[in-house]
Amino acid sequence: MRNNGWLWKKLTRTGLCITALTRALALPLASCGNRPRPPAHSLAPSDPAETITDSLGRSIGIPEKIESAVIFSTAAYTMLRVLGVEHTITGAGEHVVTRIKGMGGHGGIENFGLWNNPSVEKLITARPDLVIAYGTFTPVETMKQLEAANITVAFFDLYMPRRMDGEMLALGRLYRKEAKAQEYADFLNSYKRLIAERTERIPLAARARVYWEGYSDFSTVSNAAQSAGELIADAACVNIASHLSAPYPKVSGEWILEANPDIIIKNSAAAAGIAGQEIHTRFFAQKEYERLGRRAGWQNLRALKNKKFLILASEIAVTPEGSAAGALIIAKTAYPERFADIDPLAVYEEIRRRFLRAEGPAGVLVHPWEYP
Numbered sequence: 001m002r003n004n005g006w007l008w009k010k011l012t013r014t015g016l017c018i019t020a021l022t023r024a025l026a027l028p029l030a031s032c033g034n035r036p037r038p039p040a041h042s043l044a045p046s047d048p049a050e051t052i053t054d055s056l057g058r059s060i061g062i063p064e065k066i067e068s069a070v071i072f073s074t075a076a077y078t079m080l081r082v083l084g085v086e087h088t089i090t091g092a093g094e095h096v097v098t099r100i101k102g103m104g105g106h107g108g109i110e111n112f113g114l115w116n117n118p119s120v121e122k123l124i125t126a127r128p129d130l131v132i133a134y135g136t137f138t139p140v141e142t143m144k145q146l147e148a149a150n151i152t153v154a155f156f157d158l159y160m161p162r163r164m165d166g167e168m169l170a171l172g173r174l175y176r177k178e179a180k181a182q183e184y185a186d187f188l189n190s191y192k193r194l195i196a197e198r199t200e201r202i203p204l205a206a207r208a209r210v211y212w213e214g215y216s217d218f219s220t221v222s223n224a225a226q227s228a229g230e231l232i233a234d235a236a237c238v239n240i241a242s243h244l245s246a247p248y249p250k251v252s253g254e255w256i257l258e259a260n261p262d263i264i265i266k267n268s269a270a271a272a273g274i275a276g277q278e279i280h281t282r283f284f285a286q287k288e289y290e291r292l293g294r295r296a297g298w299q300n301l302r303a304l305k306n307k308k309f310l311i312l313a314s315e316i317a318v319t320p321e322g323s324a325a326g327a328l329i330i331a332k333t334a335y336p337e338r339f340a341d342i343d344p345l346a347v348y349e350e351i352r353r354r355f356l357r358a359e360g361p362a363g364v365l366v367h368p369w370e371y372p
Contacts, residue, residue, distance in 0.1 A: 050062045054156060055156050060174065062176065067088060068128040070089070070091035070123060072096060073157075077105075078319070079320065081356045081357060082180060082181070083175050089105075090128060091123075093112060104360065115133070116138070123151065130174075134156075134157055159227050161234055161323050208236075209262045210238065211261040211264045212265050214267055218256075220241040222248075224244075229242055235327045236335070256301070260302050262303060264310070268288070268314060275367060276364070281364070293309070310366055311366065316329070325345070
């Protein structure tokens, strides 16, 4: 009885952590009001201690083992590599298949369509043990169809820095690899703390002001998006679009000229073929850099004059890896004297070798990059 009591206390503490995480994840989604809340789904409802909470606040039962998984998130793929369970992946979304090949992953991965429009029929036929998808963007009807077929769906966004710790640990627990997930989270957080410690004395008025441009021209992010804005803040900088009401607003060229940011970051998706793990020439990044630089008035912007205009690959932007390496790139660009001893790309290379077990060159992840 004593041993059982000790175990119950331990599980209770774990349950409290997961409950707290559920509330933290659920609040922002509940406030949006434009997305129906999906029903809870659990493989093991009889034991509440054997569940995790996904990015939509849904309770997911932890199976004894996962032998087949289909994933639609590149960030989820890298996390499965961290956990050492990428061998369970039997299918993936189109972009994930490309990433798997680019990172030297195992072959034979079936393509199940786009991340925001997966092939439901193929998934129901394949009947994987688990489907991992983006919670924010996956159509609700798709989720309902899969769960009606008794296929477990877990949503992990892994692009909002404030939520990443909880999501990484929950995914680790789903695969019963909590220790590996915790080790990775601790490594990433060590660099977040380093940035905070080295910049804590910089007053808000003196912090570098950043214009972040998304995949499409003149698209940016406000603080409502909970993504790049948080990454910019973690780098001790200020997002010039933070006050805008729309999560992903479109701005004008005149608006950028008037704001005259200290740093400009163009986020490039791997599918664009400009920068990323699979791109091993700077030719395309340079062409994009020159195209953007020819915008009316941009040569007069402070960021271009001071050579603080960067193209950043999505892999090290709003991803778990980016929460450390991407934040360091922004912080070092903003305050090079405070991070003279830190090489952000070396940090990313350590992530690749130590946690992702990737081989070969990393590809073009930031352009240009003149810091040692």
